[in-house]
Amino acid sequence: MLSKANKLVIKKIISLFSVVRGYNIPIIILAQYLSAVFILAPEQRALNVLIDFNLFILVFASGLTIASGYIINSFYDSKKDLINRPNKSMLDRLVSQKTKLNVYFTLNFIVALMALFVSWRAFLFFSVYIFLIWFYSHKIKKQPFIGNLMSAFLAVLPFFAILLYYYNQIPFEEIENYSNQLAVIFAHASFLFLLLLIREMIKDLENLKGDLANNYKTIPIVYGETFSKNIISVLIIATFLPVYILIEIYDVGYMDTYFYGCLIVLLFFVLALQKATQKEEFLRLHNVLKFLIVAGVFCIVLINPSVLWHGKRLLHII
Numbered sequence: 001m002l003s004k005a006n007k008l009v010i011k012k013i014i015s016l017f018s019v020v021r022g023y024n025i026p027i028i029i030l031a032q033y034l035s036a037v038f039i040l041a042p043e044q045r046a047l048n049v050l051i052d053f054n055l056f057i058l059v060f061a062s063g064l065t066i067a068s069g070y071i072i073n074s075f076y077d078s079k080k081d082l083i084n085r086p087n088k089s090m091l092d093r094l095v096s097q098k099t100k101l102n103v104y105f106t107l108n109f110i111v112a113l114m115a116l117f118v119s120w121r122a123f124l125f126f127s128v129y130i131f132l133i134w135f136y137s138h139k140i141k142k143q144p145f146i147g148n149l150m151s152a153f154l155a156v157l158p159f160f161a162i163l164l165y166y167y168n169q170i171p172f173e174e175i176e177n178y179s180n181q182l183a184v185i186f187a188h189a190s191f192l193f194l195l196l197l198i199r200e201m202i203k204d205l206e207n208l209k210g211d212l213a214n215n216y217k218t219i220p221i222v223y224g225e226t227f228s229k230n231i232i233s234v235l236i237i238a239t240f241l242p243v244y245i246l247i248e249i250y251d252v253g254y255m256d257t258y259f260y261g262c263l264i265v266l267l268f269f270v271l272a273l274q275k276a277t278q279k280e281e282f283l284r285l286h287n288v289l290k291f292l293i294v295a296g297v298f299c300i301v302l303i304n305p306s307v308l309w310h311g312k313r314l315l316h317i318i
Contacts, residue, residue: 062158068107069133152196191242206282258299
């Protein structure tokens with residue numbers, strides 16, 4: 001039998017895991033590695049990507065930075081979450097605000113050291129990234145439009161750390177040879193950015209009561225639910241452009257089946273959105289978007305599934 005003290009320690013560990021959303025971090029790390037293998041460095045052997053120690057440092061630093069971002073976000077949103085997510089909020093409150101801040105600063109210090117090990121550019125990138133996350137949580141999050149845009153941008157930003165890592169290794173005069181690859185990368189990033197932006201705006205509809213009580217100036221509060229729904233519908237239509245580019249202009253292998261599926265789901269999503277009025281309905285729509293984003297991570301392998309079928313790029317030894 002565990003003593004009361006041990007039970008409390010376990011509860012606090014679970015609480016901290018909930019605060020940093022530890023269930024999200026492995027998905028983000030997997031997404032970065034799959035992006036590196038199939039999108040950012042497709043000309044390299046998968047094994048070389050997986051054993052690249054500097055890449056590992058960057059991916060791990062990204063995971064820690066995102067975890068620290070969740071902590072500072074929870075710190076500033078503690079009152080709002082009592083209304084919007086009472087059950088999760090009670091679990092998160094097992095860890096004191098002081099402890100959250102201590103863990104936040106510790107994680108950021110570790111990230112800075114790790115980034116400095118890779119290069120001064122990596123150190124500068126993560127220093128700016130950490131500052132932007134804090135600035136968003138402290139100042140920008142309560143503002144309409146810019147808060148949603150910045151949240152989606154910060155979610156996509158870790159992938160650009162890996163992009164810069166690979167493209168810094170290419171001589172400047174050869175960059176032009178990678179124009180098609182860059183177009184594919186930015187089309188993927190645009191699609192992901194739009195999905196994340198739509199998700200943020202759905203969250204505003206879902207969290208309307210708590211945002212209103214805590215003086216958050218979100219789009220549905222300032223301009224109304226109908227206006228917010230119309231903006232989301234326009235953003236969904238905008239996702240068709242990067243999907244068209246990826247399917248019709250460039251080769252994404254069998255991943256085109258994922259994009260076709262997304263378009264079908266998003267069409268039904270728009271219809272359900274226009275009818276939605278209750279928090280539970282917005283929560284279901286939010287979960288649909290989360291599913292599309294997570295499914296997109298695993299579907300990256302469809303760009304070249306032979307890596308899984310035969311392991312040629314993973315196991316081939318020169």
